[in-house]
Amino acid sequence: MNIWGAALTLLVSTYTGEASLPGVAVAITKGDQVISVQGFGHDSSGTPITEHSKMTIASVSKSFTALAVRQLADAGKIDLDRPVFDSRVTPRQLLAHKSGISDRTLAEKSLPQPENAAGAVERAREALRNAVPDDEFRYTNTNYHLLARLVEQASGENFNAYLKKHVFEPLDMKDTVAIDVTPRDLPPDYRKGYGYAYGFSVPLTEPDRFVTGSDGVISTAADMGKWLAAQPRLQPQDGMGWRADQQGRLRHNGIWFTGTAGQLLTSSGYGIAVMSNSGFTLGNEGTYELENGIADVVEGRTPPEPKSYRLLTDLVLAGLTLLSVGLGVRALRRPRRFHKAWQVFRLVPLGVLLALPTLLGLLYGGGRDITFFQLAHYSLPLVAWLGVSSAMNLSLAVVRWVR
Template sequence: MILWGAALTLLVSTYMGEASLPGVAVAITKGDQVIAVQTFGHDSSGAPLTENSKMPIASVSKSFTALAVRRLADAGELDLDRPVFGSRVTPRHLLAHKSGISDSTLPEKSLPQPDTPAQAVERAREALAKAVPDDEFRYTNTNYHLLARLVELASGENFNAYLKTHVFEPLGMNDTTAIDVTPRDLPPDYRKGYGYAYGFSVPVTEPHRFVTGSDGVITTAADMAKWLAAQPGLDPRDGMGWDADQQGQLRHSGIWFTSTAGQLLTSSGHGIAVMANSGVTLGNEGTYLLENGIADLLDGKESKPESHRLLIDLVLAALTALSLGLNIRALRRPRRFPKAWQVLRLVPLGVLLALPTLLGLLYGGGRDITFFQLAHYSLPLVVWLAVSGGMNLSVAVVRWRR
């Protein structure tokens, strides 16, 4: 165990250095037994992370919502296959992200944010009316916002209170809570997560978002160990708050703009939860690689997860400097070009304006993101396109006039 613990420390610490993660918390179980709860690094106050440090698990929260729905269904309080909210959508569709609703039909981050699950339902009325459930997977937080409201209607309780009474407390997760809106409802002893750019991590406030049912659980490494240890008796299922990976293992990842998390149930019977206090960025799409590295370590395999986060930002910094230099030279040494060619200089600016949509379509599976959130996701990318677009526009205007 001592040698294994040393290997875990080396693995996590090495990856933290490469990925510039200020703090990481890890919980590991075998069957229904907790075998390790370990923390690394510090929080944004500078204090060392502990097993009781409050951290968000983002969309890992969906597995808790799914458990609440299943329990109400098992008690006969909710029918998984009965259409809800006057639509053709059933709770089973919502659980599996096969409701026909997507971020394209309801841009849940760009629209005004609700304060309650009831308001989330009202916001989704039009999308629900038009939704045609099918077998196509379309991931959107809206599905789980609606499930939170179903839990309230079936139980007669506030959703977050229901989780506390019927999920957290029975499992002994006494330091775990669920919130409605970030950053408004974060616990007083919660410490900010970090944003990242150009190799530097800076404490930042999570953007304003509605998170009930989808990604609002705030917990600790110690409590996540209890959650994982309970899974053999809870019978987690693919399509109900958990996803099956290519190896058939159940898992779910979670990303905030200021933190990331993930949970994994391995084929060897281990449960792994990882929480990091650094947000999603280009090159840091969650704790997936670290979870896999720990799983390999537990199975006696050699593994070295690598992060290219710094390299990506350095490339973007170089492109920014190159764009700046070339455009300054173009302004100082003007040459005559056909006016039609100057239109091409508007391409970077057009890409910047379309970037939220482009990222959603090409990289995020159609996910919605605002410009403000985009700056959290990759400030170096936004800076490069803004500098390149702005300078190109200046050069184009000068040459057009000449």
Template sequence: MTIWGAALTLLVSTYTGQASVPGVAVAITKDNQVVAVQGFGHDSAGAPITEHSKMAIASVSKSFTALAVRQLADAGRIDLDRPVFDSRVTPRQLLAHTSGISDRTLPEKSLPQPSSPAEAVERAREVLRTAVPDGRYRYTNTNYHLAARLVELASGEEFNSYLKKHVFEPLGMTETVAISVTPRDLPADYRRGHGYAYGFSVALPEPERFVGGSDGVITTAADMGKWLAAQKKLAPADGTGWAADAQGRLRHNGIWFTSTAGQLLTPSGYGIAVMSNSGFTLGHEGTYELENAIADTLDGKPAEISSYRLPIDLVLAGLTVLSLVLGVRALRRPRKRHRAWQVLRLVPLGVLLALPTLLGMLYGGGRDITFYQLMHYSLPLVVWLGVSSVVNIGVAVSRWR
């Protein structure tokens, strides 16, 4: 059975065109039935995206980890409300991101990366010792790295093997695997995702990161259909591993620097999974908008798709050119006094150096990001600030002498 039609095809085509996304895969379920799986566009090797193309689902993986913890809790092997790892933090608080741990207390991307959940626990020992769960929501991958270790300790199995044996195989998800480190552990038939800048998508390797338990599931649209079809029985009443939005939809989104994904359960009984091979960038925060548009269409509501990805990059390109022109013009002018004012020309450099921290604090809710990852997120922003910094330093030096 399929419900795919012209309206949904138009939505996805509009999305991929406006946002310059090379490839998208979609799975749709109704109650416990898979009603559509479809691929659009191409992968980084030029092959068509199909329902069997391996794609990253990034932090959508957290719902799988939450299920594993709940399975062991139901079996009496994990007490969701008993503190773990010699801390005051409980498994329930880890899953709900209310552990007191955050990217500010443990910058999980900037620090040396672990290679296993056990190493992730060791990296977090000091933070765990001082963490004070206060009920406040602080999203961080560390919580789910620690949850993966709980699964290992309670089951006696390696985390990725546990998912394979107790989650993927029972659901018939034969094309799905879980990995620990990117890009090292990616399967051979996984094709690189893409970075984006100035209207162009370029195939890039995902930056090296530990993703065990937090965002390491690689799957296909066909398998995500099976996963969504099972959610009538599996989705937790408390939303653990999922989150309710303003429309009462349960969902979880996922972002890599070279891929994005999302899953959505509607009150009307539809399940929607979207995976794209284009990364998280300024003006493109994931597949959230496409998920909503598909859900609205299925519920008979008007749906719209828009993307600010290219306009933002074009504005940044214009600012880069303007900074260069004004800088050259300033260098050709006679020297002026008031040397102290030239210190202000160091502002663009200061903003550039502080940008990972600023974005994390002001835009990402305190999330951690390295400078290298920042270039994946918005190369045009880095280029503008870099050009402006060099030009302004040149003018300042020329007028200081």
């Protein structure tokens, strides 16, 4: 039975247009049956997205890592409650992001990137030594980097090879692979995702990042349908590798700077996976709302009208940038005297710009790490506005200071 009717097609088409998503792939299951897989839009080469187009699933990859850990725990090769890596941290705490490690204790994106899972453990030695596990949820990719290495130690196999042999192949996920480092290890037939600025989607290369265990799985809608269809027999009661939303549904979402993805299991037995080739940016919160809308349609509800503030956000920032230029030029042409102490306030935009990675990390992830280069992927208009405003105010402060 194929339920991909006009309502779903209209929903996805409307959302992708409203949110300026060049390409989207969707899989829907009911119980252990794949109901529909379909692609919309195009990739960065202009080729139409299909159910076989390879796309990132970003942090949805953590569900696969959790399954690998559970397999080895069931085989008696991993004790979920025994501390690992000469620390007080247990695998169960790593799975639940309650290890005491966070992006504040280990800035996983800013620090030099490891080449493999063993290197990730070495990088995390100090954070592990100082970690005090508790019940506080602190989301960080480092927890799943460490779990990938634990899988290697317990199985005697490379982590990516383990996933292929024990997860992908048994589920017939023929087009799914796991990688270590972006963009170096991306498959040859993987097409670049997109960044977004000022109303334009631009093909971009994903920044150099270590992604083993955390967000390194590349898949297709067809393969994600097989994954979701297997969940009734794979999904344990503890939901490790998944998170419960406000409605009690299990889900996990993921973001790259050039792609986003999400998966959702509803209480009525539907499974939904969505992958987009447009990155997480200011005004684009990923595939979360589209997953919810699809769930509404398949469960017989009317979804809310799709809304995206992506273009509006960038246009406002463009206006602020032009305003900063205009006011700055005017002030430089007609300098007025102010007490020198007031010139300190001219440095506020520069201070905000320098603090922006920290501020956004606090706003979006309770202290997540991000570099300035990655910040430009997230919102070039925001960086441009603060950069221009900083330059104009700094120039004006210098001119007035020397007068």
